[in-house]
Amino acid sequence: xxxQNGLYERLHYHFFPPIFMVFFTCFSQVATIIWKGETVCCxxxxxxxxxxxxxxxxxxxxxxxxFIWLWFPSRIVQGPRSPEGVVPVYKENGLPYYFASIAVFLxxxxxxxxxxxxxxxxxxxxxxxxxxxxxVLCFYLxxxxxxxxxxxxxxxxxxxRGLDLYPxxxxxxxxxxxxxxxxIILWQILPLSYFIVLCNRWGxxxxxxxxxxxxxxxxxxxxxxEIEYFNTLDIILDRAGYYICWGCLVWLPCLYPSSSYYFxxxxxxxxxxxxxxxxxxxxxxxxxxxxxxxxKAKFKINNNAIIWGKPATYIKVTDEKEKRTRSLLTSGFWGxxxxxxxxxxxxxxxxxxxxxxxxxxxxFLYPIFITILLCHRLYRDEKKCQKQYGKYWDQYCxxxxxxxxxxxx
Numbered sequence: 561x562x563x564q565n566g567l568y569e570r571l572h573y574h575f576f577p578p579i580f581m582v583f584f585t586c587f588s589q590v591a592t593i594i595w596k597g598e599t600v601c602c603x604x605x606x607x608x609x610x611x612x613x614x615x616x617x618x619x620x621x622x623x624x625x626x627f628i629w630l631w632f633p634s635r636i637v638q639g640p641r642s643p644e645g646v647v648p649v650y651k652e653n654g655l656p657y658y659f660a661s662i663a664v665f666l667x668x669x670x671x672x673x674x675x676x677x678x679x680x681x682x683x684x685x686x687x688x689x690x691x692x693x694x695x696v697l698c699f700y701l702x703x704x705x706x707x708x709x710x711x712x713x714x715x716x717x718x719x720x721r722g723l724d725l726y727p728x729x730x731x732x733x734x735x736x737x738x739x740x741x742x743x744i745i746l747w748q749i750l751p752l753s754y755f756i757v758l759c760n761r762w763g764x765x766x767x768x769x770x771x772x773x774x775x776x777x778x779x780x781x782x783x784x785x786e787i788e789y790f791n792t793l794d795i796i797l798d799r800a801g802y803y804i805c806w807g808c809l810v811w812l813p814c815l816y817p818s819s820s821y822y823f824x825x826x827x828x829x830x831x832x833x834x835x836x837x838x839x840x841x842x843x844x845x846x847x848x849x850x851x852x853x854x855x856k857a858k859f860k861i862n863n864n865a866i867i868w869g870k871p872a873t874y875i876k877v878t879d880e881k882e883k884r885t886r887s888l889l890t891s892g893f894w895g896x897x898x899x900x901x902x903x904x905x906x907x908x909x910x911x912x913x914x915x916x917x918x919x920x921x922x923x924f925l926y927p928i929f930i931t932i933l934l935c936h937r938l939y940r941d942e943k944k945c946q947k948q949y950g951k952y953w954d955q956y957c958x959x960x961x962x963x964x965x966x967x968x969x
Contacts, residue, residue: 566807572717573594573713573714573757574714574716574717575953577716577717577719577720577721578716578803578809580720581720581756581806581835583800583960584806584811585691585764585806585810585898586867587630588687588691588810588811588814588815589605589609589684589687589691591606591814591818591820592608592683592687593608593684593731594754595818595821595822595825596680596683596821596824596825597825597826604684606672607684608684608685608687608690608902609688609691610688610690611685611686611688611689611692612682612685612825613687614678615682615685615688616689616690617772618679618682618684618686619675619689619690619693622742622745622746623693623742625661625735626741626742626745627670627730627737628662629651629653629657629733629741630651630652630732630733630736630737630741631731631732633650634651634652635651635652635653636649636650636651636652636655636801637649637651637652637787637790638650639726639790639791639795639796640723640790640791640795640796641724642735642863643725643744643797644707644709644724644725648726648733648785648790649733650681650723650733650736651732651736651785651892652787654740654782654783654786655783655784655786655866655926655929656783657741657745658745658748658779658780658783661745661748661749662748662749662869665749665752665753669756670755675754676752676754676757677754677757677760678751679750679753679781680753680754680757680821681798681823682900683692683750683821686813686887687810687814689702689811690762690798690809690810690813691810692807692808693809694800694802694805694806694810695806696956697729697734697738697805697809698719698722698801698802699719700729700804701722701723701724701727701729701734701800701801701805702722702723702801703739703792704727707724708724708783708877710723715847718801719801719802720800720801720802720803720941721799721800721801721803722799722800722801722802722803723797723800723801723803723921724799724800724940725796725800726821727800734800735794735795735800735804738804738805738808738809739808739812740786740789741803742808743808743809743812743813744756744779744782744783744812746812746813747775747779747812747813747816747817748775748776748779748787748816749770749776750821751771751775751776751817751821752776753818754768754772754817754820754821754823754824755768755769755772757824758795758823758824758827761824762827765828766829766832766835767829767830767834767835767915768820768823768827768828768915768917769835770835770838770912770915771819771823771828771912771913771915771916772820772837773819773839773842773923773949774838774839774842774843774846774912775816775817775820775848775912777842777843778789778846778908778912779851780848781847784850784955785849785850785854786855788853788854788856788857788883789891789961793937793941797940802832805945806881813927815925815926816926818923819912819913819915819922819923819924819926819927822916822919822922822923823916824918825917826835828915828916828918828919828920828923829914829918830914830916831918832919834914834917835915836914838911838912838914839911841862841907841911842907843902843907843913844876845905845907845908845911846904846905846908848893849901849904849905849908851893852893852894852900852904853901854902855867855889855891855893855894856894858957859872859874859889859890861885861890863887865887867891867892868891868892870891872889872892873889873890873891873895874888874889874890874891874956875887875888875890875952875954875956875959877949877952886949888952888955888956890954890959890960891954894960895959895960895966896960896961896962896966897957897960897964897966898957898960898962899934899938899941899963899964900943900964902934902937902938902964903965905934906927906930906931906934907929909926909927909931910924912925913926913927928942936960938963938964942963
């Protein structure tokens with residue numbers, strides 16, 4: 561057992577961080593070249609690494625736009641307290657930001673009709689620019705941190721994982737900036753620009769439109785629910801390092817809308833019947849996921865909240881150390897499976913990738929990735945809950961034995 565633990569620690573702390581940083585950083589640069597049907601060569605790769613005037617200008621404007629919205633006077637919401645006693649504060653203006661961003665982009669496209677084509681043509685350079693910014697940000701967060709926790713661990717691992725849970729830059733929360741105000745909005749703007757390029761090149765394409773629509777519904781749902789997102793593992797457990805910052809700034813805009821990017825060159829030809837099924841499945845699962853999340857939010861406010869027409873049922877958790885009580889919801893969707901929201905997310909990912917079912921593996925890279933990520937997160941979440949709730953978590957698992965799929969798993 562000690563040898564197994566030693567092997568795990570060597571892989572976890574020494575092997576995977578540098579491998580992941582090198583592989584995924586390089587992949588993000590090479591993939592954008594391959595996915596638009598171009599040949600990869602040293603010239604094309606190095607051309608994108610440092611960006612160009614367009615990419616730096618576009619990214620600078622996006623960050624300025626994001627900062628303005630986070631500086632703008634808005635309702636303040638507090639997040640969960642960190643183990644170090646830090647209580648983060650967030651700006652609650654996600655939905656106005658979402659609609660304003662789309663409106664501004666469409667206006668810019670209207671007055672400059674080649675904008676979407678420029679974005680598509682310079683995607684490798686845009687990711688190169690975001691790569692540089694994310695690494696600079698990660699170095700800044702690493703060296704400015706005053707945290708002395710876990711300093712015995714390898715520095716490269718700490719850089720990868722991050723040191724601080726709720727760091728700030730220019731008086732805004734880093735995680736809200738990189739994820740909610742940059743990464744997620746890019747996930748909306750990029751597929752929209754790709755679809756415009758596709759229509760200009762090939763004419764209207766229903767499968768590509770279905771893919772855009774499902775992604776847009778999901779992102780709209782995210783911004784309606786943004787404040788509750790600040791209670792998820794991404795925020796309350798993962799520290800702000802390469803894993804989060806680079807992931808939001810580079811990996812998210814590279815991989816998450818990759819099917820839309822791929823469809824510009826490799827045009828999908830799926831039947832209208834399949835597209836209709838995909839849109840319905842994506843819309844239903846997005847709505848169900850929203851209801852799952854709002855059930856928990858309602859329950860946090862009031863343990864006697866009405867869920868599915870009757871008062872919520874729950875397990876009362878007594879915390880002897882902190883001298884307080886907590887509750888584990890066993891009603892509604894949370895009484896069906898412990899992570900049904902993850903199931904919905906996986907189905908949504910496949911629903912907007914299926915229009916490219918006959919175009920090889922690329923359209924399915926994101927759903928494959930998100931399935932692996934969420935299954936890994938599922939066990940991390942359960943490990944945290946087991947540690948936090950102890951025997952009460954065991955009771956909950958007995959009452960709700962399935963993780964993702966009722967009666968299956």
